Amino acid sequence: MLRELVLAIGLPVVLLLLAVLALERWADRMPRWLQRLSQRSSLLWNTGVGLIIGLSLLRWLLQR
Numbered sequence: 001m002l003r004e005l006v007l008a009i010g011l012p013v014v015l016l017l018l019a020v021l022a023l024e025r026w027a028d029r030m031p032r033w034l035q036r037l038s039q040r041s042s043l044l045w046n047t048g049v050g051l052i053i054g055l056s057l058l059r060w061l062l063q064r
Contacts, residue, residue, distance in 0.1 A: 001064065008056035016049055 027035060
């Protein structure tokens with residue numbers, strides 16, 4: 001059960017944090033389309049990722 005929780009919650013969180021760190025650190029060396037993404041408001045994106053993580057956690061809890 002713990003393995004599924006790590007896959008459902010931990011992996012998306014780690015990927016999200018790595019992407020944010022990469023955009024902040026190498027923003028000037030990223031391709032143009034990634035530079036445009038880093039300049040936009042990310043409320044919709046963060047809401048979607050939060051919903052995915054929350055629903056994954058809910059699914060895991062209900063299966064127990």
